Amino acid sequence: MEQCNLTVVESNMSPSPSSYEYQPHVAPVVLMSICFLVGFPGNIAVLLLRPNFQHLSSLSQSLMLNLAFSDLLCLLILPLWIYSFLNSWTFGREVCKVVIYLIYCSVYGSQLTVTMLAVQRYLLVVRLKKFLQLGGKRLLVLLWLVAALLSIPALVFQQLVKHDNWSECMRVYCSDARHVTALLTESVVGFILLFVMAFAYIQVRRKVNQSAFFNNPQTNRLVTSIIVTSFVLWVPYLTVNVLNVIAYSLNNKNLMNFFNTPWAIVVAATFVNSCLNPLLYAFASYKMHQTPTTNNAAAVTTEEELQE
Numbered sequence: 001m002e003q004c005n006l007t008v009v010e011s012n013m014s015p016s017p018s019s020y021e022y023q024p025h026v027a028p029v030v031l032m033s034i035c036f037l038v039g040f041p042g043n044i045a046v047l048l049l050r051p052n053f054q055h056l057s058s059l060s061q062s063l064m065l066n067l068a069f070s071d072l073l074c075l076l077i078l079p080l081w082i083y084s085f086l087n088s089w090t091f092g093r094e095v096c097k098v099v100i101y102l103i104y105c106s107v108y109g110s111q112l113t114v115t116m117l118a119v120q121r122y123l124l125v126v127r128l129k130k131f132l133q134l135g136g137k138r139l140l141v142l143l144w145l146v147a148a149l150l151s152i153p154a155l156v157f158q159q160l161v162k163h164d165n166w167s168e169c170m171r172v173y174c175s176d177a178r179h180v181t182a183l184l185t186e187s188v189v190g191f192i193l194l195f196v197m198a199f200a201y202i203q204v205r206r207k208v209n210q211s212a213f214f215n216n217p218q219t220n221r222l223v224t225s226i227i228v229t230s231f232v233l234w235v236p237y238l239t240v241n242v243l244n245v246i247a248y249s250l251n252n253k254n255l256m257n258f259f260n261t262p263w264a265i266v267v268a269a270t271f272v273n274s275c276l277n278p279l280l281y282a283f284a285s286y287k288m289h290q291t292p293t294t295n296n297a298a299a300v301t302t303e304e305e306l307q308e
Contacts, residue, residue: 028268029085035268036078039275043072046278057124060223062136063117064281066143067226070109071274077103078271089169093160096169100158104151105144110274112143114230115193121223122200126207150189153182180248187241194231194238201227225280233273237266 046068056064077099080091089096116139157171157178173179201224240263247255 028264029082031265031268032078032082032271035271035275036075036082039071039075039271039278042275042278042282043068043075046281047072059120059136059139060117062140063113063120066140067110067113067117067277068281070106070113071277074103074106074110074271074274077106084169088165089160089167091169096160097155097158100169100171101151101155104154105147107270108147108150109144111190111193111230111234112147114227115196116143117223118197118200118204118227121204126203153185157182176248176251180245183241183245183248187238187245190234190238190241194234197227197231201231222280226277229276229280230273233270233276237270240266 047065050061050065080095080099081103084090091099154171157173158169159172161168161170161172171182173182205224244256244260247258
């Protein structure tokens with residue numbers, strides 16, 4: 001590893017897990033454990049059962065399945081992260097890099113999928129146009145390619161750092177300038193995706209309120225709930241990123257420490273998004289079965305006609 005002054009980004013853990021310094025990490029561990037126990041089987045069920053997907057167009061179904069897959073991939077790696085919080089990182093430097101890269105790929109894949117879902121809904125409902133001529137498979141390949149490219153900084157800067165008998169898998173930089181650049185880039189990408197989600201959501205809601213576009217409102221509610229949930233859960237993470245950029249730009253150590261304090265909890269909270277989506281599917285599926293079959297069929301026809 002390059003010899004330089006290390007700027008820790010991903011971890012606030014102390015060199016040794018003393019009870020006083022380790023206590024703040026109990027909450028993230030509990031939160032991530034709940035996310036795994038709920039979200040892992042939930043996303044598997046979504047991939048196998050495809051609840052209420054028959055009421056969506058082929059492109060919407062592809063995006064929904066891709067969202068479940070990316071959430072499943074993210075949650076699949078959580079046990080390693082939970083173990084490292086409790087027992088130090090014992091899997092080596094290469095695994096450290098691969099794990100964090102896969103987490104970032106899955107997170108970006110999830111965010112890009114939700115963004116594409118919002119854009120697709122906007123074009124379908126507001127513009128009455130087909131999304132793109134790429135096709136579902138080509139769109140997903142392009143989406144994962146972008147996610148893989150955006151995740152490269154995590155692969156490059158993630159390192160295994162040892163403090164006596166305690167090892168951490170964390171992102172390290174040789175200068176504050178690189179730290180700020182990485183945080184700013186991640187924040188800009190994140191806020192662009194959130195802006196697109198918010199714009200598409202607002203426009204769709206206006207259109208739906210003006211006319212009874214879909215005979216089955218549960219489909220719209222499902223997509224809306226996924227977009228809103230993703231937006232709400234990612235705003236705190238990106239906000240802390242921006243505040244850290246300000247702190248490092250001002251070279252204020254007190255602000256750096258203050259904004260780094262909630263970091264572990266904020267990061268853990270982003271995993272909630274991956275475990276909530278299956279619950280949203282299940283709820284929408286239950287509500288869908290409460291509506292008349294004729295209305296459901298009409299809703300399918302409306303969406304498929306617009307996609308042709």
